[in-house]
Amino acid sequence: MNSEQFRKFGKELVDVLADYIDNIRDRDVLPTVEPGYLSEMLPDEAPEEPEDWKDVMKVINDAIMPGITHWQSPHFHAFFPTGHSFASLLCSMLSDGLAVLGLNWLSSPACTELEIVTMNWLGKLFGLPEEFLNRSLGPGGGIIQGSASEATLMALLVAKDKTIRILKTHDPNLDNDTAKSKLVAYTSDQCNSSVEKAGLLGSMKMRLLQSDVNGCLRGETLKNAMNEDKALGFTPCYVIATLGTTATCAFDFLSELGPICKEANVWLHVDAAYAGSAFICPEYRYLMKGIEFTDSIVVNANKWIPVNFDCSTMWVRNSCDLMRAFDVQRAYLNDIADHQKIPDYRHWQIPLGRRFRSLKLWTVIKIYGAAGIRKHIRTQIALALYFAELVRADDRFVVEPEPSMGLVCFRLKEGENFTIQMLDILTKRKKVFMVAGSFKNKYVIRFVICSSLTTHENIDYSWRKIKEVADLILNADKINSSTKIGIH
Ligand code: PLP
Numbered sequence: 001m002n003s004e005q006f007r008k009f010g011k012e013l014v015d016v017l018a019d020y021i022d023n024i025r026d027r028d029v030l031p032t033v034e035p036g037y038l039s040e041m042l043p044d045e046a047p048e049e050p051e052d053w054k055d056v057m058k059v060i061n062d063a064i065m066p067g068i069t070h071w072q073s074p075h076f077h078a079f080f081p082t083g084h085s086f087a088s089l090l091c092s093m094l095s096d097g098l099a100v101l102g103l104n105w106l107s108s109p110a111c112t113e114l115e116i117v118t119m120n121w122l123g124k125l126f127g128l129p130e131e132f133l134n135r136s137l138g139p140g141g142g143i144i145q146g147s148a149s150e151a152t153l154m155a156l157l158v159a160k161d162k163t164i165r166i167l168k169t170h171d172p173n174l175d176n177d178t179a180k181s182k183l184v185a186y187t188s189d190q191c192n193s194s195v196e197k198a199g200l201l202g203s204m205k206m207r208l209l210q211s212d213v214n215g216c217l218r219g220e221t222l223k224n225a226m227n228e229d230k231a232l233g234f235t236p237c238y239v240i241a242t243l244g245t246t247a248t249c250a251f252d253f254l255s256e257l258g259p260i261c262k263e264a265n266v267w268l269h270v271d272a273a274y275a276g277s278a279f280i281c282p283e284y285r286y287l288m289k290g291i292e293f294t295d296s297i298v299v300n301a302n303k304w305i306p307v308n309f310d311c312s313t314m315w316v317r318n319s320c321d322l323m324r325a326f327d328v329q330r331a332y333l334n335d336i337a338d339h340q341k342i343p344d345y346r347h348w349q350i351p352l353g354r355r356f357r358s359l360k361l362w363t364v365i366k367i368y369g370a371a372g373i374r375k376h377i378r379t380q381i382a383l384a385l386y387f388a389e390l391v392r393a394d395d396r397f398v399v400e401p402e403p404s405m406g407l408v409c410f411r412l413k414e415g416e417n418f419t420i421q422m423l424d425i426l427t428k429r430k431k432v433f434m435v436a437g438s439f440k441n442k443y444v445i446r447f448v449i450c451s452s453l454t455t456h457e458n459i460d461y462s463w464r465k466i467k468e469v470a471d472l473i474l475n476a477d478k479i480n481s482s483t484k485i486g487i488h
Helices: 003-022 037-041 053-067 086-098 109-125 148-170 176-181 193-201 219-231 254-264 275-280 282-288 319-326 358-392 416-429 456-474
Strands: 141-145 183-188 205-209 235-242 267-271 296-300 312-316 397-399 407-412 435-439 442-448
Touching: 003 086, 037 053, 086 358, 109 141, 109 312, 109 358, 141 148, 148 176, 148 183, 148 193, 148 235, 148 267, 148 296, 148 312, 148 319, 176 183, 183 193, 183 219, 193 205, 193 235, 205 219, 219 235, 219 254, 235 254, 254 267, 275 282, 275 296, 275 358, 312 319, 358 397, 358 407, 358 442, 358 456, 407 416, 416 435, 416 442, 416 456
Parallel strands: 183 205, 183 235, 235 267, 267 296
Antiparallel strands: 141 312, 296 312, 397 407, 407 442, 435 442
């Protein structure tokens, strides 16, 4: 494809993407395809001869689009949101168009420096302590990672390195492998799967501690677990607190966990992948009370800020810990920047190369302004409360726990099987997409306000669809056979 073709097709594609969003309400949120459908439609072998763009677009329209789940549909209420905005899209294109790879400062100075500026902007907007900002009071700073999973794993690996270094200062003859095998990480039983996986990837025992009745990890629980382990000869190393759990958006008690970690010299990482963006609104900052005790925090800006995946913003209090752990030198990576002043981000992350992600985040902050992002988040939360009111007004349903941020969990009073069946039918009908969670060992349906296109009317529609299915299954005994329940 030459530049002339790119001009033409690029403009057409912009129209396609604008039309996609403008007309997304006409589509069912879930596709109708069956697993394996695409392999049946596409050839087994790659083409030997070049094909033209028209052919590519035809396959995209005929085969790929039918297999898309429409995350920006106003009836997408599953998981958590994934950010989207035209401003972000344009900058994704710009970033790909410039095609720079951030390896070190010189490989594209603006790639490093815009990230520093943007991460400072966002850190300040979230009200993070000064120490987390780049070059403020010390070695803290922010970086954009590819995912919260990577951020949590990075923090685990650095915690491991730091703990072993500390142990070695007491016992220089310490056997590294034995010491590493005795390190323990702690989190709650409500943690995201990525947290448990970080333990597996980083070869560290990860204890999922029992959360309280509201799904929050308490200080006392952590303290007891650490004491038990110490008595058995293990070494507490890493704690992951969640601010906004995936199942119910519960908030661990950072203000209780923090002092315990500080006293034990244990790395405290905060997973605020979804809810952290709400800290841009001062009224929600009380939920991060205790943040001053933490060593690192991750917020997926690409969840709740209208910036497209991937954009996991992570701040660390002391980047020297990362440098000590992951500084691997090569002649071809020698840089002219003074890394006392400019972070050498390659040591802060797993891959060597970096995408120019800050372009889209910086642009979105500029185009929306902090006020625009706050408005977006407050609107989403208000819509969730509106949905909760509708559910509560119907005495066949229970809303539990209390709605948190943009998430409402609900179930049918009649019993778990009915709730499971309800979600199953709704999924098959493809008009509203929600997924399950659990609260106090009870199966609940999670309803999250995800799309920025969602309005009160869309919530009314989704609620009507939910009620239709509730009517069906709760009246099933009257028609005397659940098999008569249609999916249409
Ligand atoms: N942590 C929490 C609380 C989440 O809700 C999620 C995903 O929804 C993750 C971590 C994982 O995020 P990522 O896909 O960026 O690794």
